[in-house]
Amino acid sequence: MTGLELEKLSNLTLKEEVYRATLPSGLEVSFCPKPGFQKRYACYSTRFGSIDNEFTGSGGESLRVPDGIAHFLEHTLFETPRGNASDLFALNGASNNASTSFTQTTYLFAASDRFWDNLGLLIDFVENPCFQDDKVEKERGIIEQEIKGYDDNPGWVNYRGLLGNLFSEHPVRIDIAGTVETIAEIDTATLQSCYDRFYHPSNMHLFVVGDLDRQELFEFVAERSRAGEALEGELERKYPVEPAEVCKAESEVEMDVAAAKFILGFKETGIPLAGEELVRRELLSDLGLDLLFGSSSDLFRELYEKQLVHDGLWSGYDTLGGVAYAMVGGDTSSPDEFPGRLLDGIESRLDEALSRDNFERKK
Incomplete structure (x- = not known):
């Protein structure tokens, strides 16, 4: 594998091996071989989550973006010029999903057949955003309903209430999806700005698991993924100083529950x-x-x-x-x-x- 140095990580307790390399673009790629396994899996992640709502721009300036934008960006990436990425995965016989947490966003698929087609699709739709005003408005309506649905979920309300009671300043207190009011502030320009900062190869990680040829995998990713120019300016996440004491000792919410x-x-x-x-x-x-x-x-x-x-x-x-x-x-x-x-x-x-x-x- 010309010019690409692989690092081998072994865990004798788990009896697992992982091969890892960093491409010239800065993208980290990891592979866990699973001989004899029929299904293959791939996860493409960026270190961009809901708490990353304040960070430095390319010129070192401080940028503050609307709450919920990482989750919103996850939704909008699925709209491609060829159609919705989930529909394209289904045509290839693969199951797929995506999720946004406090600290990262992950896109994934599992497939028994047509693995290379599906891996190419995963790389292509994540690396080639297509932000359009009409698509953004469509997703805004979908996410509004998602937020309202969570507001009716007792378990989620309980969990979110805890974080709101514990933290007074840190963005972990804010719902991952944001609020109806904050997502109303999101537009194509803001999405593109966040994409340019956080979806740079140097901030991303592709992890593949399955019965695959190691050399073929790394060569495929190196050829298929974007070359990537150096990220302009250092990306610094900014979090407020959180006091040691809790924001609120206790709270109670009335909802229709069996217990x-x-x-x-x-x-x-x-x-x-x-x-x-x-x-x-x-x-x-x-x-x-x-x-x-x-x-x-x-x-x-x-x-x-x-x-x-x-x-x-x-x-x-x-x-x-x-x-x-x-x-x-x-x-x-x-x-x-x-x-x-x-x-x-x-x-x-x-x-x-x-x-x-x-x-x-x-x-």
Whole structure:
């Protein structure tokens, strides 16, 4: 493979291998071989999520874009001169999807046949935007309905309410899709501006999994993907300083539910970690939450036996843009009693739950 140096990463525990290379354009490409697997998968991601609403332009100036624009951009990219990309994938026998998170946007497909056609389609529609006023207006209406649909989802309202209570300044408090008011401010020029900054090859990653010839894959991507000129000016994301204290201690929303939904959160600020250190922190935090709240934990068993919680407790931990939060939630028929019992249980059982014996058993 002329001029392209591959790095091999191996994990003996998982028995997995990944080959990685950075193209001259700056695009990072990774391949995980799966001999004997019929389906092949590809994910094309950009490090552009909903919290990236303030950043530096090509001249170093600070730009502030409407909330929800990363998600809006994801929607509009599917409209191509040949038709909707999802329809084109279907014609090729592939299933496809896309998603926007707080920190990234990902486009993906899975296919058993016509893999190279589908990979070419994925690269082409992501790398060649076609922003048109009429298409933008069409997507605006679709996203408005999506936002309103989430407003009627008790679980989502509960989760969004938690983040709004925890954070007063950081954009994680804002819905990934934005609001009806903020997406009304989005136009083709704003979309193009964000695309030019965040969809540069140096800010993107293509990950492929399947039974494929390694050399053929990397050569295909190198030839098919755009060459890419150097990004003008350094891309710097700007996040506000988030105070250590929570914005609001608690809140309650009246909705039509069979059982009350409860969610408790813990906030962290000033998280400087990156790379492996950050992954380690996230994995250990998720493990600790599972030890404390999982279905085999003493705390869950106690709450369940007292009929304070229904089927189970769920928990999670996330870090992004210099902040982090841990959360635990569940359904309860005793919304007045349950929060206090849960907090008491955390305080009394934390050391026991995180003991070395429990850790060795769970890891």
